[in-house]
Amino acid sequence: MPPKPAPRLLTPADPPRDRSRFTTTHLTLLVVPIVLWLLCSWLRPAPAIVVPPPPAVTAPTAEIAPAPAVQQKAAPPAPPAADNAVAQQDPLVNYPRADSTWGDVLNPQKLIPAEGYTAYYLDTGQSRSRHVADDGRPRSMSQTLDYVMPAYTPEPHHLRHTEQTEHIRVPDVDAQIPYGIPAYRFAAYWVGRLHVPQRARYHLNLTQRSGISRVLLDKHILMTGKPMGSRLTFELEAGDHLVEIEYTNDESSANFQLYLDAEIPEVRVADLPATLAALALPTNTVVYLVDVHGSDAPNDSIRLYAPLDGTPYILLLNSRRAVQWTLNGRPPAVVVYNLANRGSRVHADGRVPLLTWGEGIGTAPPDEAQNPPRKPECECRQDGFYCRERNLTLYDYATAIRQLTGYPLAGFNHDDSVRELAIPAILVTAQDLAPGEKIVREINEQRIYCYRTLSR
Numbered sequence: 001m002p003p004k005p006a007p008r009l010l011t012p013a014d015p016p017r018d019r020s021r022f023t024t025t026h027l028t029l030l031v032v033p034i035v036l037w038l039l040c041s042w043l044r045p046a047p048a049i050v051v052p053p054p055p056a057v058t059a060p061t062a063e064i065a066p067a068p069a070v071q072q073k074a075a076p077p078a079p080p081a082a083d084n085a086v087a088q089q090d091p092l093v094n095y096p097r098a099d100s101t102w103g104d105v106l107n108p109q110k111l112i113p114a115e116g117y118t119a120y121y122l123d124t125g126q127s128r129s130r131h132v133a134d135d136g137r138p139r140s141m142s143q144t145l146d147y148v149m150p151a152y153t154p155e156p157h158h159l160r161h162t163e164q165t166e167h168i169r170v171p172d173v174d175a176q177i178p179y180g181i182p183a184y185r186f187a188a189y190w191v192g193r194l195h196v197p198q199r200a201r202y203h204l205n206l207t208q209r210s211g212i213s214r215v216l217l218d219k220h221i222l223m224t225g226k227p228m229g230s231r232l233t234f235e236l237e238a239g240d241h242l243v244e245i246e247y248t249n250d251e252s253s254a255n256f257q258l259y260l261d262a263e264i265p266e267v268r269v270a271d272l273p274a275t276l277a278a279l280a281l282p283t284n285t286v287v288y289l290v291d292v293h294g295s296d297a298p299n300d301s302i303r304l305y306a307p308l309d310g311t312p313y314i315l316l317l318n319s320r321r322a323v324q325w326t327l328n329g330r331p332p333a334v335v336v337y338n339l340a341n342r343g344s345r346v347h348a349d350g351r352v353p354l355l356t357w358g359e360g361i362g363t364a365p366p367d368e369a370q371n372p373p374r375k376p377e378c379e380c381r382q383d384g385f386y387c388r389e390r391n392l393t394l395y396d397y398a399t400a401i402r403q404l405t406g407y408p409l410a411g412f413n414h415d416d417s418v419r420e421l422a423i424p425a426i427l428v429t430a431q432d433l434a435p436g437e438k439i440v441r442e443i444n445e446q447r448i449y450c451y452r453t454l455s456r
Contacts, residue, residue: 091235095220102154102189102246112242116166117192122158123181124248132184132252152187152248165190166347167299167324168245170256183254190245194260196236201263204232205343210251215258216244233263257299261345266356272336273406275355276314281333285312286410287401288332288423291364294321296417300343303420306330307411314407315423318361319344327352336405365414365426366392373435378443380450387443395436398428 103110106120161179168190194217196202204215204222208230215223218241222232247256267275288307295302300322306329307313315332317325322343327335334353335346338360346354376390398409411424 090237092218092220095217095222097219098214098216098221101216101219101244103191103244105154105156106159106189107191112191112193113164114193116164117168117190117243119163119165119168120159120189120191121161121163121179121181122154122187122189123160124152124154124158124185124187127182127184154187154189158187165299166326167301168256168258169299170247170249170254183249184252186249186254188245188247188256190243192243194236194241194243196238196241196262198238199235201233202236203259203261203263204230204234205259205261206230206232207255207257208247209255210253211247211249211256213248213256214246216242216246218242219244259343259345264354264356266339266358269357269404272355272357272404276334276336276406279334279353281314281407282312285314285333285407287314287316287405287407288410289316289318289361289365289401289412290421290423291318291361291412291414292320292323292418292421293416294319294340295323295419297419300324301326302418303328305420305422306332307423311410313410314405316361316401316405317344317346363392363397365397365412366394367414368394368432368435373439375439375442378446380446380453382454384454385447385450390439393436393439394428395433395440398433 102120106122107118111118160181170186170188206213206215206223208226212226213223214221214225217236222234223230243260245258249256290304292302294300301324303326304315306327308330310330312333315327315335317323317335317337319338319340322340325335325337325344325346325348327346327348331349331352334355335348336355336357337344337346339356339358340360346352348354371391373393373395374391376388378385378387401409409428411427413421413423413425415421415425
């Protein structure tokens with residue numbers, strides 16, 4: 001069948017042979033109104049486009065403003081909005097303020113410790129658990145379904161114990177909190193002061209498996225409710241800031257911990273030597289390594305006692321689980337510690353530089369008393385020099401630490417889970433490194449002789 005010719009605009013086609021189709025008259029009646037409407041729209045003047053005048057106080061951006069031929073005095077910039085100006089001075093202004101806190105009842109004298117926190121442990125007298133009654137017996141099914149935990153307001157007579165603590169933490173217990181408080185009736189309030197030397201970013205890490213909490217900083221509510229595992233980052237101005245935490249447990253077990261720390265620069269392993277070199281440490285600086293699995297203390301802390309000599313030192317802290325490191329004695333020149341899944345922290349003098357690295361050291365220091373250095377079997381073949389795998393020596397380990405930091409290893413501690421350590425447990429001397437160094441030297445001599453022989 002030959003192709004149909006393309007229809008021409010506004011040109012009626014030949015009358016169709018089929019009487020059931022539209023006629024030319026029908027098509028004309030359909031098209032004429034459309035044409036008239038289009039002509040009306042075309043003849044009608046276009047509406048004016050209203051362009052709002054530019055704000056008098058807003059200068060054009062550098063991308064669109066041409067450079068003036070003559071330097072002119074620019075109009076003063078518009079001041080920032082009131083809330084932005086306040087936010088620049090007080091980063092907490094965007095967080096709501098509390099009308100009152102538990103401290104109004106438990107600490108009316110407003111006594112704030114110079115360091116750490118004062119902890120107030122309370123027995124609410126009423127079970128906050130949906131499944132446990134006030135007397136500790138299980139609730140009935142109907143009681144469980146109808147139960148709604150009322151809001152808790154502390155009373156002075158609820159207080160059972162007060163203590164000074166370095167950490168905000170409730171140990172993971174099944175039923176009984178220390179001081180004779182059942183977990184399902186337990187509440188706690190912590191108050192302390194956070195000293196910020198200069199404006200900086202801070203991280204708040206909260207682990208809460210049960211209960212309701214409220215975290216306040218300078219009376220501003222940072223977190224509230226059941227945040228479970230939460231992480232918050234914000235800026236703080238230099239100065240002292242009031243820290244308050246309110247916690248009410250609502251289960252037959254309790255677990256709660258909160259860490260508030262300044263943001264610490266994290267370095268890659270490859271960048272660590274250059275980062276330490278930039279600190280321009282004394283040339284006689286040495287490295288002490290502490291390598292542990294974790295802590296067996298309820299608050300995951302390990303107290304470290306510094307070396308007794310006066311040599312400047314880098315403290316390298318390595319753990320497989322999160323540890324709260326506390327330094328005592330002569331401060332190190334710098335502390336480098338792994339994050340152990342971002343839960344580890346170092347509590348030290350604010351003047352001690354801190355560096356974090358996510359990788360850490362995967363290999364523990366070798367115990368040469370149990371596994372003395374042994375020279376492997378080596379042979380020279382036509383296609384090269386080959387040695388069997390040899391055991392790790394203290395010399396190998398010290399060499400790796402030197403490559404990692406740029407400074408020599410002077411001693412180390414290696415343990416499973418502990419609460420305190422004196423640095424170092426094992427000194428590393430040239431005599432200790434000699435057996436491993438001899439093995440490396442002899443293997444290198446054999447390798448050189450082999451390739452000389454093969455090249456003849």
